[in-house]
Amino acid sequence: MNFLISIIVTIILVAFGGNFIKKHDNFCYLLTTLLSILLVIGSYTGVIWTMSPWFTSTILPILIKNAFATAIFVIVMYTGAFKNGGKLIKFLMPIRAQLSIIACILTLAHNISFGKYYFVSLFTAPKTIPTNMKAAAVVSIILIVIMIPLFITSFPSVRKSMKPKTWKKLQRNAYLFYGLIYLHVMLIMIPLAFTGNSTYIINVVIYSIVFLTYAIMRVNKYMIKKSSVKLRQVV
Template structure:
C-alpha cells in the first residue's frame, strides 16, 4: 500500500512542481541533499523518534524506505516507454534527468541509513543474515554501482563532455538498474508478504504490475523501432501483463 501511495504522491509532485524543477534544478538538488542528510543523521542518532507522530508514521517511512524515490524512478522509466511525441513524453521528458538525480540522492540516503545494519553484516558477519536479506544486500550494492554513474551523467555538463554515443551506451545500463530494483524489492518483501501482512501483499502486487507492465511496454517499443512488429494499441499488452500479475499473485497467496 505504501508504494501505491508513493506513486500517487510522486505524480502529484511532478504535476505541481514540473516547471519549478526545470527552472530551479540546482536548488532542488540542494534541498534534496539537505533532506537526505537530515534523514541520515536522524536515523543514526535516533532523533527522528522525537518528531511528531504524523511525520514518523507517514512521511518518514516513505522517504527512508525509498518508496518515494522508487516512485520517481518509475516516472523516469515510463517516460522512456511511452510513445515518442506523445503528450506524456512532451510533459515529462524536459525534467526526466532532474527527476532521476533527485531520486538518486534520496536513494543514497536510504542506502546509507539501512547500510549501517545490512552492509555491516554483509561484510563482517554474512552468516547471520537471512538468505533473502543477504541477496538483497548484494543487489543493493550492484544498484549503487549502477546508479551513481547514471546520476552523474544525468547532469547536462557531464553529458556534453561524454559525447552522445558514449552517453547513450551508458544509459542503457538503466534497464538493468530497473530490473534489479524489482528483484531487490521482491527478495525483501515476498517473505514478509507470505506471512500474511496486507501492506506487503499489496506492495508486491503493485510493484509487479508496474514493473512488468513497463517491461512489456519497453519491449514492444523496441520491437516497433526495429521493425519487428507493426505499431498497435498497447491496451491488450498492458491488460495481459496486469492479468498475469494478478493471476500469479492470487496463486501465490492462496
C-alpha cells in the first residue's frame, strides 16, 4: 500500500506544486538533499527507528524504502508515454527533468541506507542473505550505474554542454532503468507475496499494473509514431 499512497501523494504534489517546482527547482533540490542526508544519518545511527510509532510505520517506509521516489519516477516515465500535444504532457514536460533529479537524490539516500548491509553482505558474506535479495542487490547496483549519468545529464547546464544526439542516446537508457526498477521490486516482494502476506500481494499487483500499463502505452506510442513516419514517406 505504501506505493499506492506514494503515487496519490505525488500526483497531488505535482498537480498543485508543479509551478513551484519549475520556478524554485534549486530550492527543491536543496530540500530533497537535506531530507536525504537526514534519512541516511538517521538510518546509520538508528535514530529514525526510535521515533514515534506512527512515523516509523507510516511515513518512514515511504521514504526510506523508496516508494515515494519510485512514484516520482512513475510520473516521469508516464510523461513520455502520454500523447504528444495533450494537456498532461504539456503540463508535465517542463518539470520532467526536475522531478527526475529529485527522485534520483532520494534514491541515492535509499541505496546508501540499505547498502550498508546488503551491498556489504553481497561482497563479504553472500551466504548470509537470501538468493532473491542477492539478486535484488545486484540489480540495484546496475540501477545506480545507469541512474548516475541520467541524473547528471538531467541538469540543464550539463544538457546544454552535450550534443543533442548524444544526450538523447544516453537518455534512452531510462527505459532499461524503469524495467530494472520493476525487476528489483519484484525480486524483493514476490517471495513475500507467496507466503500469503496480503500487503505484499497488493503491492505486487499495484506495481505490475503501473509498470506494465506504462510499457503498453509506450510501445503503442512508438508504433503510432513509426506508422506516421512510414505514411509520410509514402506520401
